[in-house]
Every structure is written in structure tokens, then in C-alpha cells.
Amino acid sequence: xxxxxxxxxxxxxxxxxxxxxxxxxxxxxxxxxxxxxxxxxxxxxxxxxxxxxxxxxxxxxxxxxxxxxxxxxxxxxxxxxxxxxxxxxxxxxxxxxxxxxxxxxxxxxxxxxxxxxxxxxxxxxxxxxxxxxxxxxxxxxxxxxxxxxxxxxxxxxxxxxxxxxxxxxxxxxxxxxxxxxxxxxxxxxxxxxxxxxxxxxxxxxxxxxxxxxxxxxxxxxxxxxxxxxxxxxxxxxxxxxxxxxxxxxxxxxxxxxxxxxxxxxxxxxxxxxxxxxxxxxxxxxxxxxxxxxxxxxxxxxxxxxxxxxxxxxxxxxxxxxxxxxxxxxxxxxxxxxxxxxxxxxxxxxxxxxxxxxxxxxxxxxxxxxxxxxxxxxxxxxxxxxxxxxxxxxxxxxxxxxxxxxxxxxxxxxxxxxxxxxxxxxxxxxxxxxxxxxxxxxxxxxxxxxxxxxxxxxxxxxxxxxxxxxxxxxxxxxxxxxxxxxxxxxxxxxxxxxxxxxxxxx
Numbered sequence: 001x002x003x004x005x006x007x008x009x010x011x012x013x014x015x016x017x018x019x020x021x022x023x024x025x026x027x028x029x030x031x032x033x034x035x036x037x038x039x040x041x042x043x044x045x046x047x048x049x050x051x052x053x054x055x056x057x058x059x060x061x062x063x064x065x066x067x068x069x070x071x072x073x074x075x076x077x078x079x080x081x082x083x084x085x086x087x088x089x090x091x092x093x094x095x096x097x098x099x100x101x102x103x104x105x106x107x108x109x110x111x112x113x114x115x116x117x118x119x120x121x122x123x124x125x126x127x128x129x130x131x132x133x134x135x136x137x138x139x140x141x142x143x144x145x146x147x148x149x150x151x152x153x154x155x156x157x158x159x160x161x162x163x164x165x166x167x168x169x170x171x172x173x174x175x176x177x178x179x180x181x182x183x184x185x186x187x188x189x190x191x192x193x194x195x196x197x198x199x200x201x202x203x204x205x206x207x208x209x210x211x212x213x214x215x216x217x218x219x220x221x222x223x224x225x226x227x228x229x230x231x232x233x234x235x236x237x238x239x240x241x242x243x244x245x246x247x248x249x250x251x252x253x254x255x256x257x258x259x260x261x262x263x264x265x266x267x268x269x270x271x272x273x274x275x276x277x278x279x280x281x282x283x284x285x286x287x288x289x290x291x292x293x294x295x296x297x298x299x300x301x302x303x304x305x306x307x308x309x310x311x312x313x314x315x316x317x318x319x320x321x322x323x324x325x326x327x328x329x330x331x332x333x334x335x336x337x338x339x340x341x342x343x344x345x346x347x348x349x350x351x352x353x354x355x356x357x358x359x360x361x362x363x364x365x366x367x368x369x370x371x372x373x374x375x376x377x378x379x380x381x382x383x384x385x386x387x388x389x390x391x392x393x394x395x396x397x398x399x400x401x402x403x404x405x406x407x408x409x410x411x412x413x414x415x416x417x418x419x420x421x422x423x424x425x426x427x428x429x430x431x432x433x434x435x436x437x438x439x440x441x442x443x444x445x446x447x448x449x450x451x452x453x454x455x456x457x458x459x460x461x462x463x464x465x466x467x468x469x470x471x472x473x474x475x476x477x478x479x480x481x482x483x484x485x486x487x488x489x490x491x492x493x494x495x496x497x498x499x500x501x502x503x504x505x
Contacts (some may be wrong), residue, residue, distance in 0.1 A: 041482075046116075046144040046164040048351060048394065048406065049153060049339060055436045055480045058396075058406040058426035060491050064143040066168070075179070075187055075208070077132040077143070081163065086147050086491075095266030095279050096129060101147050101161035102495065104472075107502050112446060112470075114150060114157040116164040118247070118256055120287040123157060124308045125331040125359040128449040132163075134260030134283055138177065138189045139167045139204035139245045148474050148493070149444030152410045152424040155355065155390050159446040159472055167247060167256075168202050170195045185210035198250060205244035212237035212265065238265045238278065252291035259284045266312070277313035277324075296342050303336040314366075324369040327379075331361040331450075347398040351408075358387040361450045366457075379461075380454040388447075389413045394424075402430040414447060417469055438478040446470045452501055461503075468499045 043051045047059040054061055062084050074080050078097050082089040088100040098106035099113050106112055111128030114121060123130045143165050150158030171193040179187045186209050193202035241262040248255045260283045267276065289302030312327040335357030343349045364379035374381070394408030406426040413419045424442040431437055448467040455463040478491040 044144050045166075046146055046150075046162060047153075048396070049119075050341065050351070055482065056404065056428055056430065058404070058428050058438065058440065060147050060438070060476060060478050060489075062145040062147070064145075066140055066142060069137060069140060069143075075137060077135060077137060077140070077165070080137075080143065081132070081145065084145055084147075087145070087161075093267035095264045097131070099161070099163075102493065104160045104495065104497070107452075109449075109451075111157070111449060112159045113161045113163060114154055114159070116154070116162065117258065118167055118254075118287070119164070119289075120256070120285070120302075120304045121154070121157065122258075122283070122285065122306065123333075124281075124283070124310070125333050126308070126310070126329050126361040126364065126449065127451045128157070128446075131260065131262060131281065131283070132165075133241050133262060134243050134258065135165055135167075136189060136191075136204045136206045136243050136245050138175070138191050138206065139202070141166050141168045147491075148440075148476060149422075149424070149442040149472055151422045151444035152392055152394070152408045152442065155392075155410060155412060156357075156388060156445065156447050159444045159470060167204075167245060168193060169247065169249065170200045171202060181210075183211045183213065200249045201247065203244070203246045205242070207242040209240045210238070212239045238263065240264070253288070254290075255286070255288045257284075257286040277315050279313075280311045282309040283307070296344075298341045300339045301337070302339075303334075305332070305334040307332045325366045325375050325377075326369060327364070327366050329362055329364040329379075331359070333357060333359050349396045351394040351396070352392065354389075354391040356387065356389050358385065359450075360385045364451065364455070377457050377460070379451065379457055380463075384450050384454060386415045386447075386450075388415075404428045412445070414469075417447065420445060420469065422471075434482050436480045438476070438480075440474075440476045440478075442474050444472050444474075448501055467501055470497065470499050470501055472497045 042054050042063050044054050044057050044061050044063055045051050047057045047061060054063060064080055069080055072080060072083070078089055081087055081099065086102050089097060090100065091097050092108060094108065096109055098110040100106060101113055104112060109127045109129040111123070115123065115130040115132065117135060122134070143163065146162040148161060150162035154162060172195055174192045175190065177189045187206065189204070189206035191202070191204040194200070241260070243258070243260045245258045246256065261281070263278050263280050266279050283306065285304065285306035287302065287304035289300055291298065291300045307330070309330045310328070313324065314327065315324045335355060337353060337355035339351070339353040341349065341351050360383065362383050363381050365381065366375035366378040367373065368375055390410060390412045392408060392410035394406065396404065396406045398404045404427070407424070409421055409423045411419065411421050422443040422445055424440070426438065426440040429437045447469045451463065453463045453465050453467055455461050472495060474493060474495045476491060476493040478489065480489050481487060
């Protein structure tokens with residue numbers, strides 16, 4: 001559906017900081033995005049939690065379908081999203097993959113965009129990160145991506161953009177796929193689903209193993225130097241993962257669960273060409289929701305739970321003479337929400353909701369492998385928790401047939417930061433049958449993570465307990481023009497941030 005021929009972006013940014021290793025900063029960005037597609041009539045739900053055509057949705061949305069993913073030949077969602085205009089995918093020396101939306105770079109972890117799996121947020125509470133390899137590619141029906149703020153609808157984390165992954169449902173399928181490649185790479189994926197008598201279930205999973213790319217380089221004298229220090233091969237940058245996903249639905253009841261494990265080599269806690277060991281991460285979660293209609297009112301209560309485990313082996317830290325250590329932490333999130341939608345008249349509809357989420361992290365310990373004792377370099381040694389209570393409301397009005405106006409606001413009350421409110425205003429004008437113009441303004445926020453606030457690794461990294469939530473303001477003007485053969489989108493935007501959290505010297 002989306003045949004991208006060109007992407008053009010111009011970004012201007014300035015960052016200022018204060019003398020701590022995590023600091024508040026501010027930035028501004030100006031840009032233009034240009035993309036070519038073949039169908040703007042496909043329906044999306046990520047903007048306002050309802051099905052509406054891509055061209056008329058009050059937001060700048062990109063859709064990638066399962067058929068497109070298959071044609072691309074990619075085996076990870078990271079590679080798929082790298083094709084989206086205005087999105088840059090990078091990997092840090094710590095082995096984490098990050099998504100930069102519209103030039104707003106990640107600080108170290110992937111925590112300025114929000115990942116939704118069938119509407120449920122997925123993220124590691126300790127550092128705020130999510131890993132897209134945790135979702136089996138063969139389970140995906142489509143991916144919907146918002147470039148721009150999404151906090152009014154989705155709250156904390158919908159800062160620079162939102163990625164909503166929608167998995168297959170109501171299918172009758174059984175499949176097995178296997179592939180192999182260089183660097184001892186193997187990938188096996190399975191899926192099975194049935195739809196019968198109102199009962200629908202679907203399961204999918206994949207296992208990938210690879211020695212990764214060669215971690216060797218020639219020095220100035222021409223000698224080949226290896227990077228690997230712990231690996232059995234000692235010359236490769238390993239990246240293995242396995243994942244599983246399952247869903248069940250009956251009438252308005254929907255349930256889902258997922259599990260993910262990744263083992264990945266990384267360079268170290270400071271930029272270096274020498275690999276220091278593997279990182280192992282596990283994430284498991286489950287969610288349930290129920291849609292019910294009471295007269296003209298549609299209600300949808302839901303709940304979710306997620307657990308994360310993280311372990312990093314370091315064979316030298318902070319210097320080569322130090323004994324090997326394991327870095328360990330775990331955390332969990334659980335929450336509940338209630339959404340309601342009502343059509344007041346043919347031209348006026350409302351969406352409202354409320355939510356509660358609690359986040360807990362265990363201590364982030366560094367343990368000496370020689371005797372199991374706790375290292376003095378541990379990030380933090382006590383558990384922390386926080387919670388958010390939110391409510392939002394959105395009104396959609398169509399005063400005349402070609403024009404739709406959407407306005408909304410979210411009120412959030414955090415245990416530590418108190419109350420804040422973020423608004424959004426959108427106008428969608430259908431200038432012609434094949435031409436739509438959009439103008440929008442929105443704000444978003446992201447709360448500091450436990451790691452950014454409380455890390456205290458001696459001589460390496462220090463957090464700041466007084467950090468405040470990041471905020472962003474975005475103004476956009478977009479146009480969608482399409483024919484039977486081709487469609488074109490232009491988007492102009494201006495972004496300004498405050499309290500931007502970054503690492504400083």
C-alpha cells in the first residue's frame with residue numbers, strides 16, 4: 001500500500017544542560033515530511049480509538065499492512081518502521097534500538113515514543129524502554145504510526161510519537177516458516193488461528209538465532225583486532241530472541257498475552273569497540289477488555305499487567321582490571337482503564353476515559369561474579385514505585401460536511417509531580433473528493449524514569465531526583481492528495497520542548 005519514494009526532513013535543534021549526568025534541557029525543531037503512498041482510504045484507529053479513514057483521521061498517521069511487511073522481506077519490526085518518513089532507527093553501544101521521530105533524538109533508551117500492542121502500552125518501567133522484536137512479525141495484521149504527540153489519548157510516553165501494533169484476529173490459518181542465512185542465522189516462525197461460532201483464538205511465535213555481524217576491525221598498523229571478549233566465538237555481535245503471542249475473543253470480550261526473551265551482545269557502559277558481554281531481557285504480560293453498548297453509549301473497561309526482568313553480564317567494569325559483574329533489575333506495571341464513546345447527534349460525538357497505572361521497580365544491583373557480593377557501582381539499592389491517575393475527554397464536531405473539528409484534553413495526577421493537563425485541537429477539511437487538508441496543535445508529556453532519577457553509579461552516571469516531566473508542543477499542517485494510481489502527503493511541523501531530559505558532562 002505504501003510505496004515510499006522520497007523522504008525529506010530538515011531539523012534544527014539546540015540543547016542546553018546543567019552540570020549533572022541527567023539534566024533538563026529545551027529544544028526546537030522545524031521540518032517537512034514528504035511521502036508517497038497508494039491508498040489513503042484504509043481505516044485506522046490509533047488517533048481517536050475509533051475506525052476512520054486515513055485521510056480524514058485527525059492526525060498524521062502511517063499504516064503498514066501484513067502484506068507490505070511480507071513484500072519488504074524484513075524479519076523484525078525495527079526494519080519495517082525504518083521505512084517510515086520522519087523516523088530514524090539507531091542502535092546504541094549499549095545494544096538498545098531507539099526510534100527518533102522528527103529528529104527528536106532518544107537520550108539512551110527507547111522511551112520517548114509509545115508502543116501499543118492492541119491498544120495496551122508496552123514498556124520497561126525501570127528505564128522506560130520497549131523492544132519491538134518482542135512481537136512476532138508473523139502475528140501482525142497492521143502497524144499504525146503517529147508522528148507527533150499522543151498524550152491526550154494515551155497519556156505518559158506518547159511524547160514524540162505512537163506505534164500501535166494490531167495483531168491478527170478472526171482468522172483461520174496454520175503456518176510454519178523457516179529461513180537461514182549467513183552468520184549462522186536461523187529463524188523459525190509458527191502461527192495458528194481459528195474462528196468458529198463467535199469464538200476466535202490466535203497464537204504465534206518465532207525463534208531467531210544469529211552470531212551477528214563480525215566484531216573485528218583493523219587498527220592503524222593493519223592488525224585485525226577482535227571486539228568479542230566473552231563470546232564462544234569472540235568475534236561476533238550476537239542477537240538472539242524468542243517470542244510468543246496469544247489472543248482470545250468472544251463477543252465483546254478480548255484477552256491477550258505475550259512473552260519475549262532477547263539475548264544480545266553490547267559494547268559497554270561507555271562508548272568502546274570492545275564488547276563486554278551479553279544483555280538478557282524478558283518481558284511477559286497479559287491484558288483483558290470488554291466492549292459493551294448501553295443505548296447510544298459504548299463502554300470499554302480493561303486491565304493489564306506486565307513483568308520485566310533484565311540481566312547484563314560485564315566482563316570488565318569500569319576498567320579491564322575489575323572482576324566481572326552481573327547487572328540485575330526487574331519491575332512490573334499494572335493498570336486499569338475505562339473508555340466511553342457516544343454519538344450525540346449525526347455531527348457531534350464524544351470520547352472520554354479514565355485510567356490508573358502503578359509502576360514498581362526492584363533495586364538495580366551490580367553483583368560481583370567472583371563472590372556474589374553487591375558492587376559499590378550498583379545503580380540504586382532500594383525499590384521505588386509511583387502511580388498515575390488520569391482522565392481525558394474529546395469532542396468531535398462536524399459543523400458542515402467538508403469540515404471536522406476535534407478538541408480534547410487529558411488531566412493527569414502523578415504521585416510525585418502532581419497535576420498536569422495537555423490539550424489537542426485538530427481541524428480536518430475535505431477540500432475535494434481526493435484532497436484533504438489538516439491543521440493541528442497538540443501537547444504531550446513524559447515522566448522521568450526510575451533510572452533517570454535514581455541511578456548513582458560512581459564515577460560514571462548520576463541521576464537527578466528533582467527532574468520534572470518532559471513536555472512538547474507541536475503545530476502541524478498536512479495535506480493528503482490521492483488518485484486511483486497514486487497519493488501524496490506533505491506535512492509541515494514545528495516542535496518545541498521544555499524540561500527535555502538528557503545526559504550531560
